[in-house]
Amino acid sequence: MEVTLNAKNHKYSIYIEQGCLTNAGSYAKKLTGEKVFLVTDSNVFPLYFEVVKASLEKAGLTVSHYVIPAGEPSKSLPMLGILYEECVKNRITRTDLIIALGGGVVGDLTGFLAATYLRGVNLMQIPTTFLAQIDSSVGGKTAIDLPSGKNLAGAFYQPKIVLIDPDVLSTLTDDIFRDGMAEAIKYGCIRDKELLTLLENPKEHLTEIITRCVTIKKNVVEQDEFDTGERMILNFGHTVGHAIEKMGNYTEYTHGQAVAIGMVCILKMGLSLGKICEEEANAVIRLIEKSKLPLCVPYDGEQCLQSVSSDKKMTGSTLNAVFPKGLGNCTVEKWSVAEFNRLALQTQIFTN
Numbered sequence: 001m002e003v004t005l006n007a008k009n010h011k012y013s014i015y016i017e018q019g020c021l022t023n024a025g026s027y028a029k030k031l032t033g034e035k036v037f038l039v040t041d042s043n044v045f046p047l048y049f050e051v052v053k054a055s056l057e058k059a060g061l062t063v064s065h066y067v068i069p070a071g072e073p074s075k076s077l078p079m080l081g082i083l084y085e086e087c088v089k090n091r092i093t094r095t096d097l098i099i100a101l102g103g104g105v106v107g108d109l110t111g112f113l114a115a116t117y118l119r120g121v122n123l124m125q126i127p128t129t130f131l132a133q134i135d136s137s138v139g140g141k142t143a144i145d146l147p148s149g150k151n152l153a154g155a156f157y158q159p160k161i162v163l164i165d166p167d168v169l170s171t172l173t174d175d176i177f178r179d180g181m182a183e184a185i186k187y188g189c190i191r192d193k194e195l196l197t198l199l200e201n202p203k204e205h206l207t208e209i210i211t212r213c214v215t216i217k218k219n220v221v222e223q224d225e226f227d228t229g230e231r232m233i234l235n236f237g238h239t240v241g242h243a244i245e246k247m248g249n250y251t252e253y254t255h256g257q258a259v260a261i262g263m264v265c266i267l268k269m270g271l272s273l274g275k276i277c278e279e280e281a282n283a284v285i286r287l288i289e290k291s292k293l294p295l296c297v298p299y300d301g302e303q304c305l306q307s308v309s310s311d312k313k314m315t316g317s318t319l320n321a322v323f324p325k326g327l328g329n330c331t332v333e334k335w336s337v338a339e340f341n342r343l344a345l346q347t348q349i350f351t352n
C-alpha cells in the first residue's frame with residue numbers, strides 16, 4: 001500500500017507493507033547512491049538492525065550507525081551533539097541518507113539531525129512503534145527536549161520516504177502498543193467512524209488501521225503543514241491530556257494514557273453540549289476501556305484546570321478546544337479558558 005503526501009513544497013511516499021523491512025535497501029537506493037547513517041535505539045537494535053543493514057548493503061550502500069539508549073531522555077541536545085559528530089566521523093555528506101529506525105524518540109531526534117546537519121540531508125523514517133507508524137513519522141515535525149520542557153527545539157522537516165512494516169509491532173510490549181491505540185482512537189473520533197470498529201480487534205486489522213490513520217494524518221498535514229490551523233484537530237483529547245501528563249511530571253502517565261483520559265473528558269463535555277449523543281460517546285469510552293487505557297482524571301479537578309490554563313498551546317486567555325461533532329467528525333472552537341473550565345466542572349469530568 002502506498003499513500004502519497006502532497007504538501008505544497010514536499011511530496012513523498014509512505015509505504016505500508018508487511019515484511020517491507022527486508023526490502024529497506026531498494027527504497028533507500030532511490031534516495032542515495034552511496035552512504036547511509038542509521039540511528040536506532042538499544043531496544044530496536046538487537047531486533048531489527050541486522051535485517052535493515054543487510055538489505056541496505058545488498059543494495060550497494062555503505063552503512064554506519066549509532067545506537068542511542070532507549071527512552072525519552074535520549075531526545076536531548078547532548079545526544080544530538082554526539083550524532084552530529086558521528087555523521088562527521090563517518091563522512092556523511094549532503095547527498096547521503098540518514099535513516100531513523102525506531103519509535104517516536106528516534107524519529108524526532110534523527111529527524112532534527114537530518115534537518116540541521118549540513119543544513120539538511122535526505123531523511124527516511126522507518127517507524128517501529130504503533131504511535132510512530134500512525135503519527136510521529138508522518139508530517140515532518142522533528143524535535144528534541146530541553147531541560148525546561150518537551151519538544152522545545154525542533155524544525156519542520158519532511159522525510160523523503162516513510163517505510164512502515166506492521167510486522168515489527170509484534171515485539172512491542174502491551175503498554176507501548178496501547179499508547180498507539182489512544183492515538184488511533186483519536187483518529188477514529190475526528191475523521192473515521194469505521195476505524196473505531198476495526199479498533200475493537202486491532203491486531204487482526206493492523207495494516208488497514210495504519211493505512212487509515214496515516215491517510216487521515218497526511219490529509220491534515222497537506223492542509224496545514226506548519227500547524228497553524230487544520231492540524232489542531234489532531235489535538236482531540238490533548239487539552240486535558242497535556243495537563244495530566246504535566247501534573248504527573250511526564251512519568252506517572254504515558255502520553256497515550258493521558259490522551260485517553262482527555263478524550264473521555266472532551267466526549268463528556270461534548271455530550272453535555274449536545275455535540276454527540278450518549279450512545280456514540282459511550283461507544284468510544286467503552287473502546288478506550290476495552291483497550292485497557294485509563295478513563296478517569298487521577299488528580300484534583302481545580303489543579304488540573306490550572307494546568308490546562310498553562311498549556312503552551314494556549315493563546316492568551318483563550319484555548320482551541322476540539323469537540324466531537326457526532327462520531328467521525330469534530331470542530332475546533334475558540335473558548336475562553338474560564339468558560340472551558342466552568343463547563344468542565346459543570347460536566348463533572350473529574351468525578352468517576
Ligand SMILES: NC(=O)c1ccc[n+]([C@@H]2O[C@H](COP(=O)([O-])OP(=O)(O)OC[C@H]3O[C@@H](n4cnc5c(N)ncnc54)[C@H](O)[C@@H]3O)[C@@H](O)[C@H]2O)c1
Nearest residue numbers: 043070071103104105106128129131132136141168171172
Ligand atoms: N513528531 C511528531 O509528530 C510526534 C507525534 C507524537 C509523538 N511524538 C514523540 O514521540 C515520542 C514517543 O514515541 P514512542 O511512543 O514511539 O516512544 P519510544 O520511541 O520511546 O518507543 C517506546 C519504546 O518502545 C521500544 N520499541 C520501539 N520499537 C519497538 C519494537 N518494534 N519492538 C519492541 N520495542 C520497541 C523503544 O525502544 C522504547 O523503549 C515522544 O518523544 C513524542 O514527543 C512526536
